[in-house]
Amino acid sequence: MRVAFFLLIGKMAGAIKEIAVAHRYGVSDIVDAYQFTLTMANWLPVTMVGAFSIVLIPALVKARYAGQHERTRFILELQGWIVVLGVLLSIATYLFWPQVLQYTGGNLSAQTKQASLELIHAFAPAVLLTLVIGVCTSRLRAHERHINNLLDSIPALMILAAILVTPGNVSVYPLLWGTLLGYLIQAVWLSALARKADGGNWGWPKPGLQSPQWPMLLNAAGIMLVGQVAMSFVGPLDQMAAASLGSNANATLGYATRLLSLLIGIGAASVGRAALPVLADVQSRGNPAQARSMALKWSALMLMVGTAAVLLGWFLAPWLVKLLFENGAFTAEDTLKVASVLRWGLLQLPFYFGVLILVQLMASQNRYKLMAIIAIGNFSLKACMNVILAPVMGAEGIMLATSLMYLLSYLCYFFAVLKYGATKKTSSA
Template identity: 25%
Template sequence: MPAIRIALPSPLRALLAKGAGSAMVSGFLLVAMLTVVGKIVSFAKDAVVAAKLGTADDLDAFMLVFGFFSFAATVLAGGLPESFVPAYAEWRERRGQRRADRLGVQAAVWHFAALLACGIGLTLVASSLIAWATPGFSPAKQALALRLQTGLLPFLLCFGMAHHLSAWLRAGKSFLLAASAPLLVPLGIVIALLVAGDSVNAWTLVAGTVWGSVAHLLVLIIAHARRLPRSLVWWRCCLRHWEPGLSRVLRNAAPFLLGGVAFGSAAVVDQTMAAWLSAGSVAVLGYSDKLCAVVLAVTAGPAADVLFPHFSELVARRDWTGLRRRLFTSAGLIVGAALPMTLFLCLFAPWIVAIMFERGAFGPQDTQRVAEVLRFAAFQIPFYILGTVAARVAVSLQAARLMLTIAFSALVLNATLNWLLMGPLGIAGIALSTVIVHLISAFATCGVCLAVIRRKEALG
């Protein structure tokens, strides 16, 4: 059965094909446009949250706990899904679509088991984790964070599985649903905020997040269910006869998982160290990150989603010259497009923050704090993009061990620079630390990719 494709209206499809000139660029433009729509919905949500809660304790506690669960889900998404996509591309090339789909089902089962184990582990250590991470929180605020961690557990399972199913769709070069379904999470939060009216609190955010992530996962499950065979014989075969490629996926998942721990820990380390500073610091850092994420969402995100399967195919065909050319070309174009937006964020930071967030409980003083951090944080954007594109090439090349070294070095450097810079600069020092770490990591990752490509070319 052919891979599911959601058809675009004919005029839009023709416009994309004419303007892009290639399926890869068309896919990038499509994902970028959908991401912009998602960010509009997300900013509508953020604006309402800022008006209702400002930088209050409820939002501080929610953002810290949400960061823990996002980190856990993202780390696990950097394990099996990352190792699955190159294996899926190779298995489809060698064994056919049905065998590749069977590999996808079996990898999804293992990923769910890993998410469930992670959720149980987080629940068992919740009390100690919150106490360790929030020495600057009051006892009441720590107790609220502990309760929120229990409430957000379903989000971990749904968000993590959605990562895997989206990666599976992108591996088949079906980008539309993978890019549009995440809209349901901020949309769920917006609906919860509207229903709550003037009674918005941290639990309103929990309810919207959980139900939005459930809807996100259900849409992806339905998409895959429509594409896969409905024969009971095929499904029994999936569960009884393991694909040989699965052992490779599981074996390669461990280095990517450890690398995900190191790379993903940066946000958790930043939030945890921000909690040591004055009240509201976690929320201030979060608002700054959201504004940077707008640029990253329409550059690094679509680039990673669209380029990853193309990189994997080039590796499977051993087209090293094409791989190197595509790395340089795509990174150069995307970084060039991001630089004007980076400078705009830096120069007009107070005005941007005021327009986006200054209303209700979010006052001029909050605007000044967020703008100060944003002026530093914006400079991470070009280096983050370069690192993201290069990391996709490294994953396609299965250069997990070298990436692991870079990841843990970056984690240590991030914590060290935070400690050195947050004293004189406060929250802005944490943002500056992030910029330096992304700069060093991006160039190190590019160096690894080029070295691995040269070695494979020498081996023939």
């Protein structure tokens, strides 16, 4: 409930930011560039954060029972590697962005590509900040402290502020400076909170592998990274597919995706984010049957919630898009386009909601190899469906492909949990 409360406040800030962006820029080349640059430049750091957070939280939960000195050494070594890796990736992102834009930009207009080249001045340093934010978030979640969900809204608030203080400015700079300042404030704030949660372990980050946590963590992270790379590439894959459809398809898909993420974040993400440290703690106390029972019950409940959300959202989609976005540069025609894409995206909700808790159960059981195999299968289906559906249905086909991917994911995890639980019971007997 705490996670849901913080997420609700954060998502409200995000919704207000989207209203301001729609009013100022509408469905335009600038929004195309922002959506494309955000997704493509963030892909690798978000992938790494996703992979490491899943394996890092159980390790940090175990580290809570170690001595203060051992926990401090592990965290400082972890921070050291994150800083080194983040700096290298930020430099590489900045230097190679023109080539990335050339080979993945598809049919983006010249104005969109130029705006993207300007926006990368914010998103390149944001690579380092994203990694720092991800590790600090994992540290807080390991202590079951979820204030980070509220602080996730800081970049949106800074973009909103940048738009408000620059009336009439339709260049990329309000988005650029708002994004960079938002990530910076979030990273600094989360670092202070994570340090306090870990007992105030002051010290400079220093890369090293002396902590006994590293062998297990690196082995699990390597396996998990394979699956995470596959799943996280869905975002860039969608951007490339949308770019091939022509001008403003990225912007249309982006508005629908961000609106969908608001709906997902308030409900499913709160359960998913809160579940992993709880399930990991139950597993560490030697009660896997209780963890499995909890996960299956919550999964069934979330599946029903998602189904109800689809039925309600299908009818309310045009009204919701009109209420939030139709103003200023965002026209009634844009409302119809975004609402149509949103409806097809809503079909993923039951399966996305239902699978989240099952993913956390598998992570708490260290079933990383199975998770990687399922992720590769999901990505393969998504890639095939994008190729088949996008040329026929446009942006709606991209959303439908995502819904089919989450259907496959839910079925795989559900049967894996049933089979694994049955195997454990038989072996115990």
